[in-house]
Amino acid sequence: DIQMTQSPSSLPASIGDRITITCRASQNIGSYLNWYQLRPGTAPKLLIYAASSLQSGVPSRFSGSGSGTDFTLTISSLQPEDFATYYCQHSYSTPLTFGGGTKVEIK
């Protein structure tokens, strides 16, 4: 199985901050990397697919980059609704696996 490692696991931040979350794959996965946002009580939301493509309807303050084994999710200016937990996931092969999650918290 491909292991996905996210860092940090917790990220205290303030409204307006630029934040970056890192995801590392245990092997080369090209650009087969997706990012999701989970908030309590709501369905998980796809933010970025294929490492850098913005899903329809997702605000442009979200962006993704990387290829191979190292990837990042950036939020350019944190908004109140962005306090949530973020997960990366590879789609290179089965089993699909997720990173351990990064909880973005109010500083």
Add this chain to the structure above:
Amino acid sequence: QVQLQESGPGLVKSSQTLSLTCTVSGGSISSSFYYWSWIRQPAGKGLEWIGRIYSSGTTNYNPSLKSRVTISADTSKNQFSLKLSSVTAADTAVYYCARDSPLRIVGYYYALDVWGQGTTVTVSS
């Protein structure tokens, strides 16, 4: 707009079989190129992919659960289902169903683009 809704018992006894159904509206589970997945999240932990079924009926399972999992589809009801046998407390989790879509056809870039709200299943002794 495609919507997914999980349903099933919220409480299952240890050693029994967990059964959940995902009802799809606004789209057909028979549509080509889509997979229909199950994912779970134990309290305080991360997401775990359980498995998926393709429109043709082909299935893929997580090896860690393969011996206990069956995913099937009922096209007449536009539903797909999860059965997990011999459950223990470790199977207590929020269970999600999701659509796995080819968002970029060239290169077969898939992502879980539509999710249900999730349903909590507790395994009791």
